[in-house]
Amino acid sequence: MTAGRHAELAARHRKVMPSWLALYYEEPIALVDGDGVRVRDAEGREYLDFFGGILTTMSGYNVPEVVRAVQEQAARMLHTSTLYLIESQIELAEKIAGLAPIPDAKVFFTNSGTEANDAALMLACGFRRSNQVLAIRNSYHGRSHSAVAITGNRAWSPTSLSPFQVTYVHGGYRYRSPFGHLDDPAFIQACVDDLRDLLSVATAGDVAAMIAEPIQGVGGFVTPPDGFFAAMKEVLDENGILFISDEVQTGWGRTGEHFWGIEAHGVTPDIMTFAKGVGNGLAMGGVVARADIMDSMTANSISTFGGNPLATAGALANIDFILNHDLQTNALKVGNHLKSRIDHLADEFPIVGEVRGKGLMIGVELVRAGSREPHPGAAASVMEGAKRRGLLLGKGGLHGNVLRIAPLLVLNEHEADEGFDILADAIEDASREES
Ligand SMILES: Cc1ncc(COP(=O)(O)O)c(C=O)c1O
Numbered sequence: 001m002t003a004g005r006h007a008e009l010a011a012r013h014r015k016v017m018p019s020w021l022a023l024y025y026e027e028p029i030a031l032v033d034g035d036g037v038r039v040r041d042a043e044g045r046e047y048l049d050f051f052g053g054i055l056t057t058m059s060g061y062n063v064p065e066v067v068r069a070v071q072e073q074a075a076r077m078l079h080t081s082t083l084y085l086i087e088s089q090i091e092l093a094e095k096i097a098g099l100a101p102i103p104d105a106k107v108f109f110t111n112s113g114t115e116a117n118d119a120a121l122m123l124a125c126g127f128r129r130s131n132q133v134l135a136i137r138n139s140y141h142g143r144s145h146s147a148v149a150i151t152g153n154r155a156w157s158p159t160s161l162s163p164f165q166v167t168y169v170h171g172g173y174r175y176r177s178p179f180g181h182l183d184d185p186a187f188i189q190a191c192v193d194d195l196r197d198l199l200s201v202a203t204a205g206d207v208a209a210m211i212a213e214p215i216q217g218v219g220g221f222v223t224p225p226d227g228f229f230a231a232m233k234e235v236l237d238e239n240g241i242l243f244i245s246d247e248v249q250t251g252w253g254r255t256g257e258h259f260w261g262i263e264a265h266g267v268t269p270d271i272m273t274f275a276k277g278v279g280n281g282l283a284m285g286g287v288v289a290r291a292d293i294m295d296s297m298t299a300n301s302i303s304t305f306g307g308n309p310l311a312t313a314g315a316l317a318n319i320d321f322i323l324n325h326d327l328q329t330n331a332l333k334v335g336n337h338l339k340s341r342i343d344h345l346a347d348e349f350p351i352v353g354e355v356r357g358k359g360l361m362i363g364v365e366l367v368r369a370g371s372r373e374p375h376p377g378a379a380a381s382v383m384e385g386a387k388r389r390g391l392l393l394g395k396g397g398l399h400g401n402v403l404r405i406a407p408l409l410v411l412n413e414h415e416a417d418e419g420f421d422i423l424a425d426a427i428e429d430a431s432r433e434e435s
Helices: 004-015 064-076 087-099 113-128 184-202 228-238 261-265 309-324 327-348 374-389 414-435
Strands: 031-035 038-041 047-050 105-110 130-136 165-169 210-213 242-246 270-272 285-290 354-359 361-364 394-396 402-405
Touching: 031 165, 031 361, 047 105, 047 270, 047 414, 064 309, 087 105, 087 309, 105 113, 113 130, 113 242, 113 261, 113 270, 113 285, 184 228, 228 242, 228 261, 309 327, 327 361, 327 394, 327 414, 361 374, 374 394, 374 402, 374 414
Parallel strands: 130 165, 130 210, 210 242, 242 270
Antiparallel strands: 031 038, 038 047, 105 285, 270 285, 354 361, 361 402, 394 402
């Protein structure tokens, strides 16, 4: 562990890697060791981690069961190809199909969330013989050409070229919605009425699918009222439009109340996509779909690395760990405890505009005191202040003004309190800078 290591790595990074590959912090850090809910950087500093990569290491660092499964597979063989039977891949597909709310489900594995959404959109568009897609304002679904095409966030949209005809509908961003002053039922009704109107005026009628994150991730943990997507789906069903739930951030119990984020809405999607936390740091993603949709593709398709033995062995061990330790219940209990403490920060500090989220997925939107004007400077200041004190946070929102708090699902209340105290101090500092 050498002083100056981070500066050296950052200089090398900037020289050979793209300028748009954003790094956190004025002085970026490299994380080299982890245990439980804590990580250590390349200069020997330890942090409580409330972001897990980007909700990616989900069950804890160095979970012995996951480490052992990966080591055993690596020691045996690193061959992969979907042209051969892979037992761990089949077992993982069986497990995920059993956990998913979609009846008669089939599973296709990819290496990332982007790829999973690409595959889901290709299936939906082929099944419906249409390239018209509905996406949600303020959404993020990945970095490829087709995923960017359904991303409703200017900060992550480098091109307007698109394989789809996309119509952006209202999501559940109450805080910044023109319908935000309405109560829940009236808010939902206004969004549903707008969806109906858009279908009439902005589409050619035969729309393939609507894709939505149950809680928007990059968008700043935007959390619609429960039942929102059920009301939207009634309109989709009337028009034969498929519903794709992007569970890349909300799956596997993170939201506490449910195993999948979409279950808060009492609705069954036709297709779901997953990635991030399922591999606890391994590259792993996929699509779950009704069998008739999954089997509808009219040409061959493979994924060379999708569902490889290393990633599937690790993911199987990880899902077993999540289920055996009931991490969903822990996310509910510790998440409620943490959120109830963070809720008070909105009363204490006028720069805290809104606290939202479910389970261990909590967003804190920062604004200029006495207004709703986004305050990205305050978010940057809180990020730096928390890091100085030994806490890693995430950031998001259209304007980069939302703190994203997504600790590892093994977090206990004592660790939640430790992180909360640091967060509160960092927000107090940022408030002082504001006044
Ligand atoms: C909701 C959602 N979908 C898809 C993606 C893309 O996943 P990946 O970065 O693994 O391609 C992300 C990544 O942040 C995401 O948050």
